[in-house]
Amino acid sequence: MPLNRPGTTRRRLTALFVTLLAALSLTLPLTSAQAATTPAPGSAHMGMGVLAHEGRHGMPRTADATQTEGVDVASYQGNVDWSTLWNSGVKWAYAKATEGTYYTNPYFGQQYNGSYNVGMIRGAYHFATPNTTSGAAQANYFVDHGGGWSRDGKTLPGVLDIEWNPYGADCYDKSASAMVSWIADFLNTYKARTGRDAVIYTSTSWWTQCTGNYSGFGSANPLWIARYASSVGTLPAGWGSYTMWQYTESGPQVGDHDKFNGALDRVQALANG
Incomplete structure (x- = not known):
């Protein structure tokens, strides 16, 4: 051996x-x-997935047309200094109200009412999680927890924030046709509850990948495009122009800054329906 x-x-x-x-x-x-690489449920906010997937590519060039500055906020920004934002030229705001059917923003009252109290035109948004519950269930949850609308001239229609999934599969494990059906379910329910067509917040790359670049919502639902670059670039199918543009997540005071594609009277017109 x-x-x-x-x-x-x-x-x-x-x-x-x-x-x-x-x-x-x-x-x-x-x-x-x-x-820590997977965020806690409820922590998602507008542009979270956009920055992670698409990055930042500069700041906007001088606008060719009159635009009106806005912000969007969520719980991670806490109590917002609305007076400072108002004095800096911000005239409209959106606050995250809900996510899925399991989360409400604990700072929503201060953010939604505080922006209104300094004179801003404001609205609420819902972060969609299409893999957890139906579009109708999430629309109802949104309306029931701050996402409604009233014709007071100061309240913008609710927003469906549909973007890259921060918690898992980019398209929430849905086919393009199933995703379009889910979005339609949300939008139809929201309109039935409020009388308004919701705004759709998304990025062109996500929309192309996860809905097959579906073009059927552009005639009724205003577009809020997310792109951190010097221009909005190519828009999703069905929209010939955007209503709002989230152009940076690193602006002054509050990070997420936006431009409304028009003067203040057009913001007021959207609020009035």
């Missing part, structure tokens, strides 16, 4: 150690760093 040489024994022990480590790694819980 041949004797094992020292080098052979060391190699065998090393191989056994590596095998044991690999097996052990399959049963260990995620580290805090690994867990």
Whole structure:
């Protein structure tokens, strides 16, 4: 029987150690760093997926037409200094109200009413999670928790924020046709509850990938396009122009800044229906 040489024994022990480590790694819980890569439910906000998937490519050039500055806010911004924003030229705002059918923004009251109280025209948005519940269920949840509309001249129609999934599969495990059906379910329910057509917030790349660049909503639902660049670029199918443009997530005071494609009277016109 041949004797094992020292080098052979060391190699065998090393191989056994590596095998044991690999097996052990399959049963260990995620580290805090690994867990941090998946955001907590409810923490999503406008543009979260857009920045992660599409990045930032400069700031807008000087607008060719009159535009009106706005902001959008969510719980991660906490209590907002609305007076400072108003004095800086911001005239309209949207606050996140809900996500799925499981989350409401704890700062919604301060954000939604605070913007109104300084004179802004304001509205609410819903972060969609099409893989959790139906479009109708989420529209009802949105309306029931701050996403309604009234013809007071200061309240903008609700927004469906439909974008890259921060929690998993980009298209929420839905085919393009199933995604279009889900969106239609939300929009139809929202209109039945409020009498208004909701605004759609999205990016062209997500819309193209996850709806097959569906063109059927452009005639009724205003477009809020997300693109952090010097221009809006190509719009999703069905829209010849945008109503609002989220152009940066790193603006002054509050990060997410937007431009309304028109003067203040056009913002008022959208609020009035």
